[in-house]
Amino acid sequence: MTGTGTDSASKGFILIVDDVAHNLQVLCNILGKKKYKIAVARNGKQALEMMEKITPDLILLDVMMPELDGFEVCQRLHSSPATRDIPVIFLTAKIETESVVKGFEIGAVDYVTKPFNAAELLARVHTHLELKHTREELIKKNKELIKAKKKLELAARTDPLTELSNRREILENIGKEKIRCERNHRPFTLLMGDLDDFKGYNDKHGHDCGDFLLVTVAKIMKSLVRKQDSVARWGGEEFLLLLPETDLEGGRTTAEKIRQAIAHHPFTYNDSPLTVTITFGVSMYGITCSRDIDECIKTVDLAMYKGKKKGKNCVVTARGKLKKKRK
Numbered sequence: 588m589t590g591t592g593t594d595s596a597s598k599g600f601i602l603i604v605d606d607v608a609h610n611l612q613v614l615c616n617i618l619g620k621k622k623y624k625i626a627v628a629r630n631g632k633q634a635l636e637m638m639e640k641i642t643p644d645l646i647l648l649d650v651m652m653p654e655l656d657g658f659e660v661c662q663r664l665h666s667s668p669a670t671r672d673i674p675v676i677f678l679t680a681k682i683e684t685e686s687v688v689k690g691f692e693i694g695a696v697d698y699v700t701k702p703f704n705a706a707e708l709l710a711r712v713h714t715h716l717e718l719k720h721t722r723e724e725l726i727k728k729n730k731e732l733i734k735a736k737k738k739l740e741l742a743a744r745t746d747p748l749t750e751l752s753n754r755r756e757i758l759e760n761i762g763k764e765k766i767r768c769e770r771n772h773r774p775f776t777l778l779m780g781d782l783d784d785f786k787g788y789n790d791k792h793g794h795d796c797g798d799f800l801l802v803t804v805a806k807i808m809k810s811l812v813r814k815q816d817s818v819a820r821w822g823g824e825e826f827l828l829l830l831p832e833t834d835l836e837g838g839r840t841t842a843e844k845i846r847q848a849i850a851h852h853p854f855t856y857n858d859s860p861l862t863v864t865i866t867f868g869v870s871m872y873g874i875t876c877s878r879d880i881d882e883c884i885k886t887v888d889l890a891m892y893k894g895k896k897k898g899k900n901c902v903v904t905a906r907g908k909l910k911k912k913r914k
Contacts, residue, residue, distance in 0.1 A: 599716045600624040602643040604634040604660065605678060606652045610701070614647060617705045618712070631655030635663060638670055645716055647699070650679040650686070658693060665694030672722075674715045746820040748798060749805035757819035757827055761880055764831050768872060776838030778828035779868045779887040780808075780845070783899040785824040788861065796856045797824075800863060804849060811845050827884070835871040835904060842867035842902045850900060864900035866891055871905075 601623050603614050611627050618625055626641060628634035631652050646664070650657035657677055664670040674696040679686070682698055690698065696718075697711050744756035752760070764775045782804065789797040801824065808818045808826065817829040830838050846865055854861040868891030872883055886905050894903035 598622055599644040599712075600626070600642075601645050601647060601712065602626045602628065602634065602637065602641070603647045604628045604631065604652075604657070605647075605649040606630050607649075610649070610678070610703075613703055614708075617703065617708055621709060623712075631657070631660040634660055638664065642670075643673060644719060645712060646673055646675045647712075648675050648677055648695075650677050650690075658689060661690070661695055662693045672719075674719055676711060676715065749801055749820050751805050751809070751826070752817055752819035754819065754821060757817050757821075757829060758880070760817045760829055761883075764829060765872065765878075765880060767831070769878075773832045774834050774871055774873065776830045776833045776835060776869060776871045777883060777887045778826075778830065778838055778842045778845075779821070779870075779884075779891040780826040780828070780842070780865045781891055781895070782824040783864045783866055783895075788863075792856055792859070792861075796861075799856055800854065800861070803852070803854065804863070804865070807848050807852060808845055811848060812841065827887075833871075835869065838869045838871065839902055839904050842869050846900065846902055866894040866899045867902040868892070868894060869902060869904045 598621065601618060603611060603618075603625060604627075605611050605614070606629055608629075611629070615625055615627065626637065626643060628637055632655055634646075634648070635655075648657045648660060652660075657679075661675050661677070664673065664675065671694070675694060676697045676699055677690050677695050678699055678701060680701045682700060687698060696715055699708050699711055744753060745751070746753045761775075761777070767773070768775055782800065785797065785800070788800060801820070804826070805818070805820065808828070812818060812828065812830070815831050819827045819829075821827040828841075830841060833841070846867055849863055849865050852863065854863050868887045868889065870883060870887035870890055872878070890903045890905040894901045897903065
């Protein structure tokens with residue numbers, strides 16, 4: 588059996604559970620005048636069955652009922668993730684310390700004694716509905732803050748144009764990979780790629796064309812590497828790739844695969860076909876470069892520029908360790 592208040596825009600939805608019809612009537616009259624939406628159950632079993640279909644904001648629960656008493660009903664509600672956060676106020680004819688403690692231990696938030704004092708009842712109901720509302724708002728705001736924080740953290744590590752990692756992100760990844768490499772003795776390789784004659788596209792077709800090329804090339808690169816690989820926009824038209832557990836030959840093979848994919852991709856901007864190529868340098872940590880990350884990046888950068896001098900659209904592998912300058 589259920590009943591509702593007279594105002595659809597009620598201040599809260601309350602389930603009343605009591606096996607005495609007179610008590611139900613009194614409570615419905617008191618709460619109905621304040622525009623609360625109301626549902627009623629005549630015993631604990633019926634209340635639990637109703638909870639599978641409705642979600643009240645608060646439950647007024649009689650303690651002394653046949654079959655399932657209020658303590659048992661409250662305990663079951665509190666043990667379920669779907670209902671544990673609904674505040675329960677016990678209705679009782681007398682309050683004994685032992686009963687009060689037991690009620691709070693199993694999840695009740697308050698007690699109201701019979702016969703009911705309307706002002707006291709309404710005050711307690713209002714207080715616990717407000718507390719529930721405040722708690723829900725705090726949870727909502729906290730989730731929003733966590734979501735916003737994650738977005739900010741992602742933005743701080745992501746290139747806004749290509750949605751690739753930025754310098755900060757890939758340098759952190761390289762640092763982590765360096766530690767892993769020195770612990771497990773498994774190599775990693777860096778690729779540095781630079782789009783050939785990129786300035787010419789901007790000068791001839793505008794910077795929107797340049798942005799289009801960067802975004803498209805970024806997608807091609809991401810589609811051709813493994814999940815554990817990192818692809819970053821290093822700056823301008825330069826890209827830096829980190830290939831964990833990859834030797835020099837594996838890095839060269841990956842770079843060549845990307846180079847060919849870009850060279851054969853049908854780039855078209857404003858109905859104008861474009862021929863786009865990229866030059867790669869390849870270097871393996873600790874073999875073709877020193878065990879210093881900055882010098883390792885410098886080595887792969889130099890290898891890439893050797894490719895530029897050779898005629899572009901090629902892959903150049905670094906050979907030998909970078910010699911440190913004498914002080």
